[in-house]
Amino acid sequence: MKRRNLLGKKVGIAAVIVAFGLLPVFTQSPYWMHVFILMWIYIIVTASLRFTITMGEWSFAHVPLMGMGGYASALLAMKLGLSFWVALPLAVLITAFIAVFVYLPCLPTTGTFFFFASYAFGEVMRLCWVRFKNPFGGPAGLLFIPAPGPIRIPGIPAIEFGPLSKIPYYYTVFVFMLLSLLILYRLEQSRLGRIAEAVKESNLLAQFVGIRVWRYKMVILLIGSAFAAIGGSLYAHYTTLIMPVDFYWGLGIYIIIYTVVGGTRHFGGPIVGVFLFVLLRELLRPIVMYVPLVYGLILAGTLVFLPEGLISLPEKISAWAMKKKIAAA
Amino acid sequence: MPESGQTCLKLKNLKVHYGSLEAVHDVSFDVPTEKIVSLLGANGSGKSTILKAVSGLMKLTRGEIWFQESRIDGRSPQDIILKGIAHVPERRALFPHMTVSDNLLMGAYSRKRATKKELEKDTEEVYQYFPVLREKRKSLAITLSGGLGEQLAIARALMAKPKLLLMDEPLQGIAPSVVRDIGKLINDLNRRGITILMVEHNISMSFELSDWIYILETGELAIQGAPEDLSQTEYVKQSYLGV
Ligand SMILES: Nc1ncnc2c1ncn2[C@@H]1O[C@H](COP(=O)(O)OP(=O)(O)OP(=O)(O)O)[C@@H](O)[C@H]1O
Ligand SMILES: [Mg+2]
Numbered sequence: 001m002k003r004r005n006l007l008g009k010k011v012g013i014a015a016v017i018v019a020f021g022l023l024p025v026f027t028q029s030p031y032w033m034h035v036f037i038l039m040w041i042y043i044i045v046t047a048s049l050r051f052t053i054t055m056g057e058w059s060f061a062h063v064p065l066m067g068m069g070g071y072a073s074a075l076l077a078m079k080l081g082l083s084f085w086v087a088l089p090l091a092v093l094i095t096a097f098i099a100v101f102v103y104l105p106c107l108p109t110t111g112t113f114f115f116f117a118s119y120a121f122g123e124v125m126r127l128c129w130v131r132f133k134n135p136f137g138g139p140a141g142l143l144f145i146p147a148p149g150p151i152r153i154p155g156i157p158a159i160e161f162g163p164l165s166k167i168p169y170y171y172t173v174f175v176f177m178l179l180s181l182l183i184l185y186r187l188e189q190s191r192l193g194r195i196a197e198a199v200k201e202s203n204l205l206a207q208f209v210g211i212r213v214w215r216y217k218m219v220i221l222l223i224g225s226a227f228a229a230i231g232g233s234l235y236a237h238y239t240t241l242i243m244p245v246d247f248y249w250g251l252g253i254y255i256i257i258y259t260v261v262g263g264t265r266h267f268g269g270p271i272v273g274v275f276l277f278v279l280l281r282e283l284l285r286p287i288v289m290y291v292p293l294v295y296g297l298i299l300a301g302t303l304v305f306l307p308e309g310l311i312s313l314p315e316k317i318s319a320w321a322m323k324k325k326i327a328a329a
Numbered sequence: 330m331p332e333s334g335q336t337c338l339k340l341k342n343l344k345v346h347y348g349s350l351e352a353v354h355d356v357s358f359d360v361p362t363e364k365i366v367s368l369l370g371a372n373g374s375g376k377s378t379i380l381k382a383v384s385g386l387m388k389l390t391r392g393e394i395w396f397q398e399s400r401i402d403g404r405s406p407q408d409i410i411l412k413g414i415a416h417v418p419e420r421r422a423l424f425p426h427m428t429v430s431d432n433l434l435m436g437a438y439s440r441k442r443a444t445k446k447e448l449e450k451d452t453e454e455v456y457q458y459f460p461v462l463r464e465k466r467k468s469l470a471i472t473l474s475g476g477l478g479e480q481l482a483i484a485r486a487l488m489a490k491p492k493l494l495l496m497d498e499p500l501q502g503i504a505p506s507v508v509r510d511i512g513k514l515i516n517d518l519n520r521r522g523i524t525i526l527m528v529e530h531n532i533s534m535s536f537e538l539s540d541w542i543y544i545l546e547t548g549e550l551a552i553q554g555a556p557e558d559l560s561q562t563e564y565v566k567q568s569y570l571g572v
Contacts, residue, residue, distance in 0.1 A: 198435050201424040207386055208418050209485075210407035210439035 017178065024167045033166035037238060039278045040177040041231045046258050046270035048227030051184050053264055054193065055220045056200030057114045060252050061102050061122030062228050067247030068125060069095045069229025070236035074145040075135055077237070084148035088233040095229035096222045098125070103221045107214055110203065119249065129244040141243030145236050148172065169238050176234060180227055185267055187223065196220055257295055261302045263309020272311050336395075337362040337493055337524040338383065338414075343392035345375070345382050351390075352378040354548035360493070365515065365525045367535040370545030376528040377419055379545075380495045383526075384416040385409040396493065410439040415491035419498045419528075421478045423485070425471035429462055432470050432481055436488030448488075455484045458514075476507035483514065494518065496527040500534055512538055536560060 023036065049062045073091035076082045082090070102125060106117040129136040136142070147161040151168070161168050187193060195216050199206045206213050236242045254277070262273025277295070284291050306312060338360040345353040353375040360366045368376050381387040383394055385406040394402040401409055415436075424432050433452050437443060443451075456463035459480050465473065470481060479499055486494060499515065500508050512534050519525050529535040535542065536556040543553045544565070552564050559565050 194431075194435075195438075197427065198424055198438075201426055202422055205418065205422040205424060207406060208384070208416050208422065209435050209489075210405075210410045212405070212407065 020174065024170055028165075028167065030166055033170050035278065035282055037166065037169055037173050038235075039274060040173045041234050041238075042255070042258070042274045042278065043271055044177050044180045044234075045228055045231040046255050046262075046274050047181055047184055047267075048224045048231070049255055050259050050264055050267075050270045051188065051227070052221055052224035053259070054188065054200060055196040055217055056203070057110060057118075057217065057221075058256070059103075059106075059122075059221060059224065060115055060119035060249070061099075061106075061125075062224065063247050063249075063252040063255060064122035064126045065095055065099055065102065065225045066228040066232040066235070067129070067242070067244070068098055069232030070242045070247075071129060071136060071142070071232075072229070073233035074142050074236040074242060077146045078142065078144075079135065084146070084233075084237045087237075088230065091233045092226045092229045095232070096226045099222050099225035100218070102225075103218060107217060119252075122252075123249070126244050126247060136244075139244060141241060141246070142236075143241045145240045145242070147240065148237055173234050173238065176230060180230060181271070184227065188267060192216070192220070254295070257299050261299055261310060263306075263311035265308055266311045269309045269311045273309070276310065335362040336360070337364075337397065338526065339393075339395040340379070340383070341393040341395070343379065343382060343394070344390040345378050345387055346390045347378075352548060353382070356392075356545070356548070356550055358543050358550060358553070360524060360526050361541070363519070363522055363524055364540040365519050365527070365538050366541045366543070367539040368526065368528045368543050368545060369530075369532065369535060370551075371547075373547075374545040375548045376545055377497050380416060380497055380526070380528060383409075383495060384414055386416075407439050410489050410491075413490070413492035414495065415486035415489040415493075416495040417482050417486045417497060417499060419501065421475070421482050421501075423470040423473075423478060423481055426469055428467050428469060429473070429481060430466040432485050433462075433488050436485035439489060451488060451490070455487055458487075458517075459484050476503050476511070479503060479511060480514070483511075483518075487518075491523060493524045493526065496525060498528055498530060500529060500531045508534060 020036070024033070027033075045062070045066050049059065052059050052062070069091050072094040073084070073087040076087040076090055077084060102121045103118070105121060106114055109117050129141070130139050132138070148168075150158040150160045152158045159168050161172075188196075195206075195211055198209070198211060199213055199216060203213060232247075235246075258273035258277050259270045260273075261277070262271065263269030280294070281291060284294060302309065306316065336359045340359075341357050343353050343356045344351065356375075356379060368379065370376050378387060382389055382402070383396075385401070385404055385408070389402050392402070393400060396409075396412055396414060399412070401412060401414075404412075424435060427435070430452065433455060434448065437448055437451065440448075456466070461477060462481060462484055465477070470478070473481060483494075483496070483499065496515070499511055503511060508531065515525060515527070515538055527535065527539075536559075539556055541553070542556055542559055544551045544559075552559070552562065554562070
């Protein structure tokens with residue numbers, strides 16, 4: 001029974017991947033391509049935020065660190081002339097390095113204090129981009145960030161990135177997303193995932209069994225930051241312009257709403273959350289000023305009626321159906 | 330000083346601070362190998378702090394801690410567990426949303442070299458001691474009753490294969506009928522060769538179980554002795570037995 005469920009799940013996931021892999025075959029509308037490219041980027045950022053939450057602390061520096069990835073990658077490309085394909089991995093390393101200093105002062109705190117401390121230190125970083133015109137461009141940010149260089153595979157024409165078609169971006173971001181999710185999933189199933197769970201369950205007892213709590217919290221936060229940086233770098237080279245305001249606290253709140261509404265306890269939670277909210281946002285375009293209100297209502301409703309998030313809905317329904325069946329029998 | 334063969338644990342002039350507050354002033358004592366030793370004292374007298382210092386969770390301001398033949402103060406908690414000291418913290422700390430069997434596995438966290446097979450064997454051995462835990466191995470720890478929770482807390486510590494077990498108030502909040510069971514369990518563990526240093530507020534139980542008793546008063550040792558001798562002293566009669 002359980003094994004069949006698992007197989008069904010795998011087939012389902014494969015079907016979804018294939019369907020979105022084939023999406024550009026059905027629609028090449030730049031509008032929808034754009035919506036989905038941003039969606040894949042947000043999924044990387046949100047899933048990596050949830051990964052850090054597995055050790056029990058909510059970071060509000062995640063979005064500024066995404067921005068750091070974008071700035072680092074863009075500057076490496078603009079000032080040093082590096083290709084996107086080199087700049088991205090370097091930007092990931094730089095962001096993880098900076099994240100050490102962002103999180104070091106936060107680590108002695110937990111809970112609400114950690115949340116606000118991480119907000120404060122993330123904001124300091126963001127204000128640096130505003131304050132220092134050189135090299136960050138000040139409030140206006142960076143313009144004309146170069147697109148990724150062409151991908152050359154022998155035997156087929158080179159794949160060029162440019163304003164003409166969004167399809168190369170679509171597939172690049174899509175693949176980055178799938179790989180990121182795969183790595184994050186494997187990490188969560190690994191020994192590190194168990195340690196994260198133990199730390200979240202009881203910070204104190206974790207120390208009693210010999211876990212070096214600080215070190216592991218830092219490791220998990222840095223891994224999260226690295227993936228946030230991937231998202232930021234993709235964002236920068238796709239949009240070709242970034243500003244400090246792109247990474248302000250409001251986006252942090254949205255990412256948290258996506259995670260909570262989707263469900264923090266399941267790996268798939270934030271994926272479901274991003275998917276629904278990004279589509280919802282498109283639907284709400286005519287009444288865009290009410291978007292925060294609608295988001296707030298959905299958040300409140302989920303917290304009250306589905307505290308484990310939308311991803312727990314099928315489970316809840318089948319439990320409810322089972323109950324009915326038993327009652328009827 | 331208790332007369333006996335070898336010393337398992339030796340504390341020399343321990344001084345421990347929380348910030349500027351001195352919790353342990355100047356404490357020296359020995360725990361002989363394969364005995365049960367109790368550390369008694371009023372609330373806030375520094376008992377838990379001493380246990381935390383032994384397992385490396387509190388830094389010493391001064392003093393030395395020796396375990397068997399080696400000095401362990403300043404070592405990391407992980408090293409100390411590996412040397413053979415496991416700690417059952419006060420208030421029955423468990424990983425509440427993990428299953429019973431996952432809680433046990435976390436107890437073996439520090440044994441990084443152990444193979445999966447070895448861990449399975451050890452889990453099985455622990456279950457033989459705690460058959461009810463085996464029945465509940467898939468339940469979340471949070472669903473266990475107080476007595477079972479304590480069993481799990483002890484079982485978790487045993488997964489580290491300790492030679493010395495530190496127990497902080499193992500009988501706290503446990504129904505009188507179950508207190509005897511846990512007492513018997515402590516005795517059994519001791520008979521199997523595990524040295525026990527425990528902190529308890531249940532005076533009659535610790536007098537019954539222990540080979541030697543130390544009584545602490547605001548960070549200093551006030552009095553010590555074998556339980557049968559101590560119970561005759563005026564000090565114990567007045568402050569503990571209420572006669
Ligand atoms: N985390 C802490 N921060 C600051 N002071 C602490 C802390 N933990 C304990 N203390 C103080 O250190 C002293 C000794 O505390 P400790 O917990 O060792 O006492 P105890 O003998 O175990 O008491 P109890 O019987 O209530 O468990 C007390 O004065 C206490 O207030
Ligand atoms: Mg105590």
